[in-house]
Amino acid sequence: MTEFSKRIHLPWGIAILFFLMLFPVVNDSRSMLILFTQIFIFAIFAMSFDILLGYTGIVSFGHCMFFGIGSYSIALMLDRYEATLINFFIAVCVAVVLAALVSYVIGMLSLRLKSHFYAMLTLAVSQLFLVLAEKWRTLTHGGDGFTFHVPDIFRDRFSFYYISLISLVVLFLLLRLFTTSSLGKVLKAISQNEQRAEALGYKILHYKVIASIVAGTVAAFSGALYVVTLRFVNTTVFSIETTLDALLMTMIGGLGTLAGAIAGAGVVEFIQHFLSELAGDYPIFERWSIFLGLLYIIVLLAFPSGLAGAVQTLTNRKRKKAKEEKLKQAA
Template sequence: MKILRSILSDDLPRSRWLTLVLLAILIGLAVAPFAFPGAKSLNVAARICVFIVLAASFDLLLGYTGIVSFAHTMFFGIGAYGVAIALTKLGASWTSVAIGVGSGLALAIVLAVLIGLFSLRLRTIFFAMITLAVASAFAILASQLSDITGGEDGLNYRLPELLRPSFRPWEGMTGRLIDYYIVYGVSLALVLGLLRIVNSPFGSVLMAIRENPFRAEAIGYRTVVYRTLASCIAAAAAALAGALLALWSAQASPDTTLSFDIMVDILLMVVIGGMGTIYGPAIGAVVLVLAQNYLQALLGDRWLLWLGVAFILCVYFFPTGIVGRLRRR
């Protein structure tokens, strides 16, 4: 119990139902390759892992620091393209993966610092607008510079040999499975890392800034520094999520990494799941990715309309989302 407490950074689910749901996600994803065989369900499971990280890192900004960034997909895309470009240009080796992840992370953090210093000094509404502008410029740039990024079509490349479907070290084990468990393990570690950050003294300062930036400043915390740091951490986590996606899907394109639709998805995940809880966005990510892959046929084209309505209702009536509802019982 004590170990569990320290793994979860003393931030327990605090609700029986929430615990059950989280356990179901944790175990379900762990056994997904065996419980739900098939290429599609494995793909869905991997996407869920990636989006859990992406949504949880966005929650660090939206839920804990109280700032809205529309550039989260940009950092996601930087991570994905970092790995994709390195694997395309330098060949399918682990060194190129490391170079790709490293340069993607570095670029994401530098950009996050720049945007933060430019816009977080003033008001958070500036940040929202500037991130939107920068992110869309970046998306257009990525589709224009087709020599490097492959343009609208994106990049298709070979993964290191260990991760290829054709790699079969023994019966029943394939490169795909190894790849999946890398994605799963890294995602889990990143989510636990984020949980650690929001429950640290640093996280408390972020929440103080969210509640009352003026008072936080008066107590002696430089809000600009803390907000910029938070946006750097979130950007780094998003870039890592992007790198995971690139390592999984062996392709990167503007549609799958940079588009505004993905930004909308992340917003929906975080708000519907529950802002400021880390667990909420994880649940939101599971719900949304499952719905996208299996319910879309059922609900037809209008499902995004209903999700949009649900989103608005959530902001008004259940600002703490699914997790807030579960915890209230």
């Protein structure tokens, strides 16, 4: 990102964060509080997917399995033991370690091959987790799922809103450091031209596995937050629709931009909320998923590089126009 872009984006980022910090104080709508909390959680999930697809060029059809690993790790731990903060943090550590191990094994098995092998293997393993969750009813209660208790601090929607927001900001900054580091620049080079990066001496497999582990652990954390806000878990967290949501969020927001993933999550969640609300008043919107699909198509056609790409293009045009005006004045 250029110095000019930083000067443009930083004030906007601070202004948006300030608004989000004040939002619960000036708006007492419970539904909006829940909606924004969902946006924060899925923004974390979308950023994890963007690390794979946007920054490394790795296509994953089974990213939901890491989301599900985080969800079930928290739910099972808090269901079988006392719902304390210590047990919650232990469960998060278990989820992160398990997600890292799974992503490492899958990455070592498939990332040395062509990218579609990784995509298909992640899909197969995610479906294996789905079948396991469906069949192991003594542990997971199958497709019916189960409810569980959460620590007292998570019971208050107001408090959990800020916990989710802080988690999003911290992870955004950490992933920002990751993507702007020398390692992140190599990942970007791999996504643009893998053969050239390999010819320069970089061990492509190692870098891809690192990206896979980072993406998997962050996705597991978002899954943990997701089930805590619901206090309920079932096998839908392993469904391919969860992966497709992350894909749409990153595509709409803009590939290779963490801020774009956050924006995409906000757009998708707001549209889903708006259309589901309309369905209650207008029967035509009862099949709101069809309208949702049409809106996605329109957005992707109008902004092929995503919302972040559209903003960047507009910024570049303004910058170019400003330069031209300065040159005219100097002449």
